[in-house]
Amino acid sequence: MIEQYRWQGGFPKIGIRPTIDGRRRGVRESLEEKTMTMARNVAEFFSSTLRNPDGSPVECVIADTCIGGVAEASAAAKKFAKENVGLSVTVTPCWCYGTETMDMDASIPQAVWGFNGTERPGAVYLAAVLAGYAQKGIPAFGIYGHDVQDLADNSIPQDVQEKLLAFAKSGLAVANLRGKSYLSMGSVSMGIAGSVVNETFFQDYLGMRNEYVDMSEFVRRMDEVIYDTAEYEKALAWVKEYCKEGPDNNEPEGQKSREAKDKDWETVVKMALIARDLMIGNPRLAELGFEEEANGHNAIASGFQGQRQWTDHFPNGDFMEAMLNSSFDWNGIRSPYIVATENDSLNGVTMLFGYLLTHSAQIFADVRTYWSPDAVKRVTGYTLEGKAAEGIIHLINSGAAALDGSGEQTQNGQPVMKPHWEITQDEADNCLAATSWRPASTGYFRGGGFSSDFLTKGGMPVTMARINLVKGLGPVLQIAEGYTVDLPEAVHDALDKRTDPTWPTTWFTPVLTGEGSFKTVYDVMDNWGANHGVLSYGHVGADLITLASMLRIPVNMHNVPEEKIYRPKVWGLHGTSDKEGADYRACQNFGPLYK
Numbered sequence: 246m247i248e249q250y251r252w253q254g255g256f257p258k259i260g261i262r263p264t265i266d267g268r269r270r271g272v273r274e275s276l277e278e279k280t281m282t283m284a285r286n287v288a289e290f291f292s293s294t295l296r297n298p299d300g301s302p303v304e305c306v307i308a309d310t311c312i313g314g315v316a317e318a319s320a321a322a323k324k325f326a327k328e329n330v331g332l333s334v335t336v337t338p339c340w341c342y343g344t345e346t347m348d349m350d351a352s353i354p355q356a357v358w359g360f361n362g363t364e365r366p367g368a369v370y371l372a373a374v375l376a377g378y379a380q381k382g383i384p385a386f387g388i389y390g391h392d393v394q395d396l397a398d399n400s401i402p403q404d405v406q407e408k409l410l411a412f413a414k415s416g417l418a419v420a421n422l423r424g425k426s427y428l429s430m431g432s433v434s435m436g437i438a439g440s441v442v443n444e445t446f447f448q449d450y451l452g453m454r455n456e457y458v459d460m461s462e463f464v465r466r467m468d469e470v471i472y473d474t475a476e477y478e479k480a481l482a483w484v485k486e487y488c489k490e491g492p493d494n495n496e497p498e499g500q501k502s503r504e505a506k507d508k509d510w511e512t513v514v515k516m517a518l519i520a521r522d523l524m525i526g527n528p529r530l531a532e533l534g535f536e537e538e539a540n541g542h543n544a545i546a547s548g549f550q551g552q553r554q555w556t557d558h559f560p561n562g563d564f565m566e567a568m569l570n571s572s573f574d575w576n577g578i579r580s581p582y583i584v585a586t587e588n589d590s591l592n593g594v595t596m597l598f599g600y601l602l603t604h605s606a607q608i609f610a611d612v613r614t615y616w617s618p619d620a621v622k623r624v625t626g627y628t629l630e631g632k633a634a635e636g637i638i639h640l641i642n643s644g645a646a647a648l649d650g651s652g653e654q655t656q657n658g659q660p661v662m663k664p665h666w667e668i669t670q671d672e673a674d675n676c677l678a679a680t681s682w683r684p685a686s687t688g689y690f691r692g693g694g695f696s697s698d699f700l701t702k703g704g705m706p707v708t709m710a711r712i713n714l715v716k717g718l719g720p721v722l723q724i725a726e727g728y729t730v731d732l733p734e735a736v737h738d739a740l741d742k743r744t745d746p747t748w749p750t751t752w753f754t755p756v757l758t759g760e761g762s763f764k765t766v767y768d769v770m771d772n773w774g775a776n777h778g779v780l781s782y783g784h785v786g787a788d789l790i791t792l793a794s795m796l797r798i799p800v801n802m803h804n805v806p807e808e809k810i811y812r813p814k815v816w817g818l819h820g821t822s823d824k825e826g827a828d829y830r831a832c833q834n835f836g837p838l839y840k
């Protein structure tokens with residue numbers, strides 16, 4: 246029930262615009278069917294391939310008629326506005342009149358597929374209209390099939406499919422962010438700059454709003470019983486059955502009594518319910534007489550300050566953050582909520598990017614230690630090998646990493662992190678079984694609580710990313726594709742015990758290119774822009790780059806092969822030999838999407 250409530254506003258749709266040569270008495274008539282067929286096929290392709298965050302198929306809206314001139318362009322725009330279209334794809338097999346048929350909505354991502362045939366000049370239209378987009382300052386993605394197709398061939402070639410998908414995936418992410426909130430629960434944690442929420446960034450670059458609640462709201466809701474007590478009982482019983490408590494790593498004098506720990510469990514379960522209700526609301530609260538609280542904050546992501554005021558006195562937020570970020574809880578398998586620990590809103594947004602592109606849960610972590618092969622050898626006697634041979638980065642933070650990060654979901658025997666609709670109950674159970682809940686380090690967390698402890702399985706392709714803000718420049722995105730790696734148990738133990746072994750660990754190694762910030766693993770660590778990073782499942786750097794270009798966020802570091810990079814056509818008009826510089830120039834030239 247809470248899941249249905251969460252997504253009740255529905256999802257943005259993809260608008261499809263068949264444009265056509267407007268000349269009647271023969272030309273237009275001969276093209277109508279082919280053009281509309283292209284539109285229908287693209288719509289069918291999207292709806293059968295792409296999913297919304299709840300797992301339902303993405304919907305497309307096709308203009309009522311082919312668009313041969315401005316009257317039909319404007320009729321399509323009106324239809325799109327009514328139907329919640331969040332991105333637009335123009336398709337055509339022929340010459341049409343560029344500025345008369347183009348979609349002029351500068352606030353949504355735009356793409357144009359010009360059919361590569363030669364009976365009719367679709368590619369000429371593509372070039373003409375993209376010149377129009379450049380001139381008018383609306384960056385649009387061009388899709389031009391590599392090989393000539395016959396006019397009668399209604400298939401979508403593989404390379405065109407890839408570009409359509411790359412555009413639509415990122416375009417949908419842009420559209421899903423728009424109009425939502427980031428909810429700060431508390432404010433700045435331990436002076437972490439990412440938790441100084443920058444409203445201009447959220448508003449201008451993401452189209453989002455910032456909401457804030459003081460952490461005292463948790464106390465009020467606990468004391469005044471502003472949560473669904475039936476759900477609380479269910480959640481607590483589930484925790485007792487599935488969340489096994491791990492050994493207490495505190496010195497005896499720092500350990501809490503059994504009674505105090507049991508009380509902490511009650512508190513952390515309530516915190517999880519309350520944080521979720523704060524984010525998205527809960528219709529049960531209205532039935533219980535709390536109509537205002539039932540509304541929530543329309544938050545697609547949130548952050549919890551925790552340290553220090555809360556955690557110096559109350560149990561920490563680790564259970565709440567880890568469970569909400571996972572793809573399952575006491576209500577079963579469901580889409581993850583996005584909650585940033587330490588209210589690091591910039592990591593929170595990076596998690597959102599990863600989540601909206603992959604629909605899988607995210608691993609939030611401190612980028613804690615670069616372990617060179619020599620240092621590992623000195624400390625453990627072990628020689629790093631395989632993918633880890635050049636060195637590894639220890640990703641570890643209390644809270645926030647989704648339990649999916651244990652790597653207990655599988656595909657063809659390999660560990661993966663799946664969208665929630667592909668996860669089986671056994672896989673969810675295995676993630677829980679691989680996680681122990683360790684009494685929090687009371688040196689750091691005087692109020693106690695429980696930290697999730699798991700070790701990520703090696704062999705998963707992952708992408709680490711992070712947004713940083715630079716005064717005078719704005720946001721920049723950094724991306725490092727790589728792999729999770731396994732270490733022999735004794736080696737992991739020796740390295741882990743030098744940190745806080747009650748927290749989840751992921752051993753990560755980036756793919757090196759031999760150049761720039763990817764010359765060595767050390768360089769990747771050395772160029773990381775902040776204390777935190779996000780791991781998303783898969784090599785999704787190219788998608789992140791496309792998404793960043795839509796939002797005009799330049800990418801300051803990545804190891805994505807050049808042939809996979811897809812940005813608006815006009816990026817090339819800012820320079821073609823120095824692509825990184827061209828990206829910066831284009832982002833600066835056009836400025837944020839919602840300025």
Ligand SMILES: C[C@H](O)[C@@H](O)[C@@H](O)C(=O)CO
Pocket residue numbers: 552587611642643689776777
């Ligand atoms: C317990 C500590 O304060 C940690 O939370 C700290 O190392 C961080 O995570 C900093 O990002």
Ligand SMILES: [Mn+2]
Pocket residue numbers: 587610611642776777
């Ligand atoms: Mn941290």
